[in-house]
Amino acid sequence: MxxxxxxxxxxxxxxxxxxxxxxxxxxxxxxxxxxxxxxxxxxxxxxxxxxxxxxxxxxxxxxCRRVSFAASIALLEASARNDPDEVRYLLKNNLSPDLCNEDGLTALHQSCIDNYEDMVRILLNHGATVNAQDNELWTPLHAAATCGHTGLVKILIQQ
The missing domain is CATH 1.20.5 (Single alpha-helices involved in coiled-coils or other helix-helix interfaces)
Incomplete structure (x- = not known):
């Protein structure tokens, strides 16, 4: 060298x-x-x-050791991947749809940011709080509107 x-x-x-x-x-x-x-x-x-x-x-x-993640991480990750089967599985096993990360973002917030309409419907059907607020007091409606996802805005307003 x-x-x-x-x-x-x-x-x-x-x-x-x-x-x-x-x-x-x-x-x-x-x-x-x-x-x-x-x-x-x-x-x-x-x-x-x-x-x-x-x-x-x-x-x-x-x-090999198994790695496990907190339930909130698993749900947020599955919803961010737009994996409806895993999200349904997690929610069916009594996981709250309102779990959030350290910024207060819920799976519903993330799905609204990513424009995953089916995921939004799944989360709402499993009782996700439509007015959940993150650390900056933004709701999923704020996220959908800011990103210009008018279809999601309509769904959220109907809820």
Whole structure:
């Protein structure tokens, strides 16, 4: 790897050459960086594998842990993905449709922002509060209107 002084010297020399040559030199330097990084990554992976084998963690499937998320995160994520089956499943299992994130956004807010009409209907049919307010006191109606989703505005007003 080139040290700092070598790079400064190279930079001064590159100031005197045409742009195309500077570009080629930069590409060459970047290629060298990527090669060094690939070698480093491979070494680190090999070290980790060896360490895992020494500790008896050769089979990763046996040592996998399940990751679980808070119910509000699961509902918000499923509604943001516009996954009606998962949202129905979560709501059917007594999950409140009014769960919110740290900003106070509910799944209904997010669905109104993303213009997911079917998701809005599902959430409202499962008792989502149409006038739920986020931390800035915005309701799903504010979100739908600001984003110009007139179909959702009508649905929300009817509710």
């Amino acid at each position: 080139a040290n700092h002084l070598e790079l400064l010297t190279e930079l001064q020399q590159l100031d005197k050459v045409p742009s195309l040559e500077r570009l080629r030199a930069a590409q060459k330097r970047r290629t060298q960086q990527l090669k060094r990084w690939a070698v480093y990554e491979k070494e680190m992976q090999n070290k980790k594998r060896k360490a895992d084998k020494r500790r008896g963690h050769g089979n990763l499937r046996e040592n």
